[in-house]
Amino acid sequence: MKYIFTVLFLTFLSSMPAAAQKNSYSLLLHWYPQAQFAGYYYALEKGYYQEEDLSIEIEFGTVTDPSTARIKTGDFDFAIMWLTTAMQLKASKVPLRHLAQTNQTSALLLVSHKGRGTDRLEDFNGKTIGIWSGDFELQPLSLLKRNNIDMKVININNSINLFLRKGVDVCTAMWYNEYHEMLSAGLREEDLNIFRMSDYGMNFPEDGIYASEKMAWNRPGVCRKFIEASIRGWMDAFNDTEGTLDILEKACAKAGVPFSRAHQRWMLNCFRELLIHPRTGKIETALPAHAYNFVGSVLLERNFIKSIPPYETFIATL
Numbered sequence: 001m002k003y004i005f006t007v008l009f010l011t012f013l014s015s016m017p018a019a020a021q022k023n024s025y026s027l028l029l030h031w032y033p034q035a036q037f038a039g040y041y042y043a044l045e046k047g048y049y050q051e052e053d054l055s056i057e058i059e060f061g062t063v064t065d066p067s068t069a070r071i072k073t074g075d076f077d078f079a080i081m082w083l084t085t086a087m088q089l090k091a092s093k094v095p096l097r098h099l100a101q102t103n104q105t106s107a108l109l110l111v112s113h114k115g116r117g118t119d120r121l122e123d124f125n126g127k128t129i130g131i132w133s134g135d136f137e138l139q140p141l142s143l144l145k146r147n148n149i150d151m152k153v154i155n156i157n158n159s160i161n162l163f164l165r166k167g168v169d170v171c172t173a174m175w176y177n178e179y180h181e182m183l184s185a186g187l188r189e190e191d192l193n194i195f196r197m198s199d200y201g202m203n204f205p206e207d208g209i210y211a212s213e214k215m216a217w218n219r220p221g222v223c224r225k226f227i228e229a230s231i232r233g234w235m236d237a238f239n240d241t242e243g244t245l246d247i248l249e250k251a252c253a254k255a256g257v258p259f260s261r262a263h264q265r266w267m268l269n270c271f272r273e274l275l276i277h278p279r280t281g282k283i284e285t286a287l288p289a290h291a292y293n294f295v296g297s298v299l300l301e302r303n304f305i306k307s308i309p310p311y312e313t314f315i316a317t318l
Contacts, residue, residue, distance in 0.1 A: 023053055023054050023055060023222060024055040024056075024057070025054060025055070025056055025057075025077040025078060025215075025222070025226070026056070026057050026058075026059055026076060026077045026078065027040055027056055027057070027058050027059070027077070027078045027079070027080070028059050028060070028061070028067050028070060028071065028076045028077075028078065028079040028080070029058065029059070029060040029061065029067065029079075029080050030060070030061050030066075030067045030068075030079070030080055030081055030082070030085070031060060031061060032060055032062065032252070032255055032257045033060065033248060033251035033252050033254075033255050033257065034248065034252075034264060034267060035176075035244070035245075035248060035264045035265075035267035035268040035271060036176065036177075036207070036267060036271065037058075037080060038233075038234070038237045038244050038247075038248060038268055038271065039102075039230055039231070039233040039234030039235075039237050040056075040058060040080070040230055040233060041058065041233075041237075041244075041247050041248060041251050042233040042234070042236060042237035042240075042243075042244055042247055043056075043229050043230055043232060043233025043234075044056055044058060044233075045247045046233070046236065048229040048230075048232050048233050049226070049229045051229070052225035052226070052228070052229050053225075054222065054225055054226060054229065056078075056226075058251075060255070067079060067081070068081075068085060068089065071089060071094060071096065072089065072092075072094055074094070074095055074212055074214075076212055077211065077212060077215050078099075078209060078210065078211050078215070078226060079096075079209075079210045079211075080207055080208070080209060080210070081207070081208060081210055082135060082204075082206050082207060082208075083101070083204060083205045083206065083208055083287070083292070083295055084135040084138060084204060084295060084299065084304075085135055086098065086208065086210055086314075087292075087295060087296060087299060087305065087308070087309065087314070088135075088299065088304055088305055090309040090313075090314055091299075091305040091306065091307065091308070091309050095212060095213035095214065096210050096211070096212060096213055097210065097211055097212075097213050097215075097216035097217075097314070097315070097316035098208055098209075098210055098287055098314050098315050098316060099208070099209045099210060099211050099216070099223055099226075099227055099316050099318070100208060100209040100227050100230075100231075100285035101205050101208045101284075101285055101286065101287040102207055102208060102209060102230075102231075102234070102275055102283060102285060103205060103206040103207040103208065103271075103274055103275060104205050104274075104277075104284060104291075105198050105203060105205070105206075105274050106139065106196070106197045106198045106202070106203050106204045106205070106206060107174050107175040107176055107206060107270065107274055108136065108139055108140075108172065108173075108174060108175075108196075108197045108204070109172070109173050109174070109175055109179055109194055109195060109196055109197070110129075110140060110170050110171070110172060110173075110194075110195040110197075111163070111170070111171050111172075111173050111179065111182065111192055111193065111194060111195070112169060112170045112171070112192070112193045112195075113166065113169075113191065113192065113193070114190075114191050114192060114193055116166075116169065117169070118169050118170055118193065119193055121143075121147060121149070121195060121200065122147075122149070124144070124149050124151055124169075124170060125149050125150055125151070126150065126151070127151055127152070127169035127170060128151065128152045128153075128154055128167075128168045128169050128170070129144075129151045129152070129153055129154065129168060129169065129170040129171070129172075130154050130155075130156035130162050130163055130167075130168035130170070130171040130172065131153055131154070131155065131156065131172050132155070132156060132157070132158050132172055133155050133157075135304075136172060137302075138204070138298055138299065138302055138304065139197045139202040139204060139298070140172055140197070140202075141153070141302065142202060142298045142301060142302060143197070143200055143201075143202050145301075146201075151170070154168055156168070156171065156172075160173065160178050160181055160182055160185075163182070164182070164185055164187070175196075175270055176266065176267040176270035176271060176274070177267065179194075180263055180266045180267070181263075184262075184263070202298075203291075204295050204298075205287060205291055205295070208287065209226075209227060209230065209285075211223055211226075211316065216316040216318075220316070220317075220318045223316065223318050224318050227285065227318075231283050231285070234275060234283055235283065237268070238268070238271075238272045238275075238276070241265065241268060244268060245261055245264055245265060245268070248264055249261070249264075287315065289311050292311055292314065293308065293311070296308035296309075
């Protein structure tokens, strides 16, 4: 009987889906596959998660199905989010915890054409600025307010076309994305003024790794393994540019989104500078309390939240 039971049990296990036999978890990205998430795709492709006995499925948010909608339901294991997004969710009682702050430096820029009266920040008064709505407006609008600069704000809906046609004097852009699109459209770096939010006292840590509160509380060991494998994925992705781009091209094809090798190479190089600390040569993952509270103060100032969630309830203890 014992032999028969063993055979039946093994037969049952072999009939189960592979994912059901392992520690299966989802990683939810806030956008389509691109080099912004290269480390996670690299870790998955190279088997780093499997080496930690983790079966990870990467999913992503879209324009019509944003990742925040799913996170609000609590139906996620791990997620990549901007700090501003996570703080707003936490302030609205969404049960999540911060695991690692991979991106300590803001990549948000203000860009203007040289020689058109906007070469200095103080020249912006009375000019037009194209800004994306939502979290992207926090830094530039707060910067203008804190410097007593009054501009006409135009919502540009994540497009740089109006700036290319000189329909606005100043435009927001991500260094790793829209700024490269400007250069690809024919603009030259020497003809543009770049105002980095991080240089003007508005540095916001951006992408971080989060977990559902249930995951952080009940499976801290799994969270640690996930972080370790992900950071390993990032470091190796930076050291294997062409291999990383091959992995991203495959992920984009599977997702049905366009892939530009030149653009993704630019993005990957930007993230190498954003993530790797120049002194230690490593990816620093701690979120300093002062950075957290500063971002919270701007969210309060712009009425995005009513109170700053206590730091100790935001950070997971692993």
